[in-house]
Amino acid sequence: MPNAEHADRSMYDLVPIGHVRSPLVDRRHAPKQGNEGAPEARLVFDARYRDGLRDLVAGAEILVLT
Secondary structure, three states, X not given: OOOHHHOOOOOOOOOOOEEEEXXXXXXXXXXXXXXXXXXXXXXXXXXXXXXXXXXXXXXXXXXXXX
């Protein structure tokens, strides 16, 4: 039986739909914040999700879990 404290929480599966492409290869050389001189990075999405991403445009705000 679930813990009563967490009984009202829904469960979600996280499924990666892409990855971040960046020239950074060592976490020790990465800035803590993007405005500290981070190199440009790109989101690369799996082609299977193309239809669901059709309306995503440059500059749109999205939440990315990395």
